[in-house]
Amino acid sequence: EIVPVSELVNAAVEAFRTQRMEDGVDLTVEVSDGLPALDVDRAAVAGALLNLLQNAYKYSGPDNRRITLQVRGSGKGVDLSVEDNGVGIAPQERNRIFERFYRVDNLLTRRTEGSGLGLAITRRIIETHGGRISVQSEPGKGSRFTIHLPAGKA
Numbered sequence: 001e002i003v004p005v006s007e008l009v010n011a012a013v014e015a016f017r018t019q020r021m022e023d024g025v026d027l028t029v030e031v032s033d034g035l036p037a038l039d040v041d042r043a044a045v046a047g048a049l050l051n052l053l054q055n056a057y058k059y060s061g062p063d064n065r066r067i068t069l070q071v072r073g074s075g076k077g078v079d080l081s082v083e084d085n086g087v088g089i090a091p092q093e094r095n096r097i098f099e100r101f102y103r104v105d106n107l108l109t110r111r112t113e114g115s116g117l118g119l120a121i122t123r124r125i126i127e128t129h130g131g132r133i134s135v136q137s138e139p140g141k142g143s144r145f146t147i148h149l150p151a152g153k154a
């Protein structure tokens with residue numbers, strides 16, 4: 001299914017906003033012009049993006065939460081990144097968080113609910129589409145997850 005990137009972004013952002021109506025979060029969405037359409041399972045990829053937004057929300061403190069969703073062209077495809085100002089992820093945890101049922105032990109994971117499946121599912125969805133997911137993080141400062149998806153054959 002050939003899908004404009006903006007539709008994927010809107011679906012994920014709308015679902016996120018619906019869930020988070022009462023709580024404080026400052027979400028900035030930046031989508032570049034002229035992005036290629038993607039040949040993807042719309043619901044699956046929007047769900048993957050939603051999980052990154054939910055994580056950014058859950059693993060940031062309750063005060064002064066800021067999340068930036070940025071979408072840019074990259075090579076022949078698209079990069080979608082979700083950046084937060086949350087707890088961050090230590091270097092030795094950065095591969096493990098993509099394992100099924102793995103949750104980092106910290107105050108915010110103890111205070112939030114989760115199965116530890118979100119990122120495992122997200123990675124599976126992205127790799128099934130020939131894409132990649134990566135993470136950069138600074139403990140105590142925040143994290144940035146980036147999904148790269150190749151352009152669809154329109």
Ligand code: ATP
Binds near residue numbers: 084088115120
């Ligand atoms: P689920 O998504 O299944 O409800 P979950 O959020 O715990 O549960 P994942 O989305 O797979 O599971 O994330 C795994 C773990 O990685 C989290 O429990 C958390 O410890 C860590 N993590 C994920 N995203 C972030 C983030 N943006 N900042 C800090 N830690 C994160």
Ligand code: MG
Binds near residue numbers: 051054117118
């Ligand atoms: Mg999650």
